[in-house]
Amino acid sequence: MPGSSVNWAAKVLAVARKDITAEFRTRYAVNSILMFALVTLTVISMALGLITPDSDLMAALFWVILFFAAMSGLAQVFIREEDAGTALILKLSTEGLVIFFGKLIFNLLLLAVLSVIIVPLFIILLKVSPQNWPVFLIGLALGDIGLAGATTIIAAIVAKATVKGALFTVLSFPILLPLLMASIEITKVAFGGGGFGDISAALQLLVAYDVVMVTISVMLFDFVWRQ
Amino acid sequence: MDANIIVMIVVLIIWVGIFLYLLAIDKRLTRIEKRDES
Amino acid sequence: MWWKILIFAAMSAVIIAAFATPSPMNPAISLGDAEVYRIFYFHVPQAWVASFAFVLSMIFSIRYLKTRDMQYDTKAVTAARLGLVFAILATVTGSIFAKMTWGEFWNWSEIREVSVFILLIIYGAYFALRSALPNAESRATLSAVLSILFAVSAIFLIFILPRLYADFSQHPSDSVVDSEGNISMGGMVAAIFFSSLAVFTALFVWIYNLSLRAVKAADKFMPEK
Numbered sequence: 001m002p003g004s005s006v007n008w009a010a011k012v013l014a015v016a017r018k019d020i021t022a023e024f025r026t027r028y029a030v031n032s033i034l035m036f037a038l039v040t041l042t043v044i045s046m047a048l049g050l051i052t053p054d055s056d057l058m059a060a061l062f063w064v065i066l067f068f069a070a071m072s073g074l075a076q077v078f079i080r081e082e083d084a085g086t087a088l089i090l091k092l093s094t095e096g097l098v099i100f101f102g103k104l105i106f107n108l109l110l111l112a113v114l115s116v117i118i119v120p121l122f123i124i125l126l127k128v129s130p131q132n133w134p135v136f137l138i139g140l141a142l143g144d145i146g147l148a149g150a151t152t153i154i155a156a157i158v159a160k161a162t163v164k165g166a167l168f169t170v171l172s173f174p175i176l177l178p179l180l181m182a183s184i185e186i187t188k189v190a191f192g193g194g195g196f197g198d199i200s201a202a203l204q205l206l207v208a209y210d211v212v213m214v215t216i217s218v219m220l221f222d223f224v225w226r227q
Numbered sequence: 228m229d230a231n232i233i234v235m236i237v238v239l240i241i242w243v244g245i246f247l248y249l250l251a252i253d254k255r256l257t258r259i260e261k262r263d264e265s
Numbered sequence: 266m267w268w269k270i271l272i273f274a275a276m277s278a279v280i281i282a283a284f285a286t287p288s289p290m291n292p293a294i295s296l297g298d299a300e301v302y303r304i305f306y307f308h309v310p311q312a313w314v315a316s317f318a319f320v321l322s323m324i325f326s327i328r329y330l331k332t333r334d335m336q337y338d339t340k341a342v343t344a345a346r347l348g349l350v351f352a353i354l355a356t357v358t359g360s361i362f363a364k365m366t367w368g369e370f371w372n373w374s375e376i377r378e379v380s381v382f383i384l385l386i387i388y389g390a391y392f393a394l395r396s397a398l399p400n401a402e403s404r405a406t407l408s409a410v411l412s413i414l415f416a417v418s419a420i421f422l423i424f425i426l427p428r429l430y431a432d433f434s435q436h437p438s439d440s441v442v443d444s445e446g447n448i449s450m451g452g453m454v455a456a457i458f459f460s461s462l463a464v465f466t467a468l469f470v471w472i473y474n475l476s477l478r479a480v481k482a483a484d485k486f487m488p489e490k
Contacts, residue, residue: 178421235284
């Protein structure tokens with residue numbers, strides 16, 4: 001159908017925009033994510049005190065912060081619908097796929113905001129800096145995509161459950177393990193000063209992971225959404 | 228050699244216990260299933 | 266009926282052989298007492314069965330999503346429950362082995378132990394989700410989706426873990442698995458090992474069938490809404 005793909009993209013953006021405006025008003029998810037990351041960063045910084053651990057450890061800590069921050073805020077996007085009672089209306093208004101990508105974009109934005117704020121603070125507080133910025137940024141970008149891509153459907157699942165609290169983290173952890181390992185490896189190389197040659201395997205895995213997880217999520221999303 | 232034999236006997240005893248337990252469940256289930264058919 | 270006797274005889278034979286024959290580990294290169302490595306005849310098959318159960322559960326999950334037939338959900342949970350038991354067994358035997366060889370109950374640089382542990386976590390997460398879903402249909406559907414997601418992730422882990430642990434080949438190797446992960450066993454060791462693998466798998470199938478029958482029998486007396 002002529003124009004349908006344009007319509008499709010517009011619908012996806014409409015969903016994302018609705019979430020962004022809702023978020024703007026209440027700022028639940030953003031606050032949650034930012035404060036969590038800040039607190040974790042501060043705790044780590046204070047705990048380390050005068051110790052300067054090696055860059056490998058820093059790379060791991062960086063992703064620990066991102067992971068837990070993501071766990072505190074990325075499920076909001078679906079839980080909010082259930083809590084507000086708007087889930088049913090949303091279900092009726094458009095197809096699952098549109099919802100999925102709309103929410104995915106929202107989560108990605110959330111992570112982007114988080115990354116932009118956390119990276120400078122991380123560097124300042126922990127006195128560590130990537131020697132190789134392109135490698136670091138690519139790793140961060142792909143890692144964020146993977147984080148949002150793999151957890152959006154989990155968020156949808158958790159929204160339907162009764163005891164939501166720790167469930168999101170419990171379910172996400174095994175799913176995100178490959179992502180965390182690959183991203184940590186790339187960040188290690190970035191901090192240590194290596195080049196793209198050193199990370200080619202991890203990079204391939206990360207890209208494959210991002211693509212596969214989003215694809216699988218797309219295929220399975222309708223099952224979750226229709227419940 | 229001695230320690231091995233002891234462990235072996237212990238494990239064998241445990242295994243026999245497990246096996247007999249499973250057999251008991253099996254028999255009990257068969258009995259229940261037969262009862263339903265009649 | 267005869268196959269139950271066969272299972273009994275085979276497992277007994279494996280147990281006897283595991284302890285009566287020379288240890289599978291070469292004492293010259295073993296860490297600690299070479300005799301401890303006999304646990305390998307039991308630990309690895311348990312880990313294998315735990316993984317197999319997970320795959321089986323996932324296959325049933327897929328069938329459920331396709332047919333919406335509740336019996337597949339029942340099969341998926343039953344397989345998962347049993348898989349959890351074997352995963353716990355495998356983690357415990359692995360831990361015992363670790364204690365006897367390296368002196369610690371746990372060791373994060375042990376790639377295969379980490380894999381079994383991850384399997385344990387996956388099972389835990391699966392049941393955590395199920396217990397948070399009171400509605401039978403959503404429980405079946407959502408846990409099925411989760412199973413599939415975990416399986417995909419596990420495939421990635423299989424590729425990435427060995428890479429990450431390439432420097433840490435502390436798992437008993439040398440006589441069985443060399444540092445590249447290739448398995449090469451002496452004839453007798455192989456015979457005992459593969460027999461053990463077969464017996465544990467058969468044992469799993471038997472217990473699985475018993476569980477299924479038990480669920481069906483319970484349903485007759487207390488049918489779920």
